[in-house]
Amino acid sequence: xxxxxxxxxxxxxxxxxxxxxFDYDNLKxxxxxxxxxxxxxxxxxxxxxxxxxxxxxxxxxxxxxxxKYNVFCSVxxxxxxxxxSIENSKKINK
Numbered sequence: 821x822x823x824x825x826x827x828x829x830x831x832x833x834x835x836x837x838x839x840x841x842f843d844y845d846n847l848k849x850x851x852x853x854x855x856x857x858x859x860x861x862x863x864x865x866x867x868x869x870x871x872x873x874x875x876x877x878x879x880x881x882x883x884x885x886x887x888k889y890n891v892f893c894s895v896x897x898x899x900x901x902x903x904x905s906i907e908n909s910k911k912i913n914k
Contacts, residue, residue: 835866857905859898865905875903 835854854866867873873880873891878899880891893899 855909857902857909859893859905860901861895861897863895863898863901865898865902873906875906 853869855869857865857867859865871882871884873882876890878896879893880899880903881888882891883889893902
């Protein structure tokens with residue numbers, strides 16, 4: 821996906837078309853399916869609104885169908901940025 825600008829652009833459009841109140845390169849939609857978090861240095865993270873991420877030491881965990889899945893960031897700075905963004909959004913939504 822990252823080696824082809826065309827594929828990256830199409831994936832970006834697919835994700836962003838499900839957002840509301842999110843304007844990126846003039847792409848907009850009416851239904852919110854993802855929570856958006858900026859991961860720093862051009863990294864963008866979309867988390868399905870039905871998924872609750874739990875912060876581990878250097879990874880996130882989520883449960884689905886009684887199974888737990890770990891999500892590792894390839895760059896630790898992205899993990900910290902996203903973890904911080906998630907924590908801040910929890911404080912704002914309280």
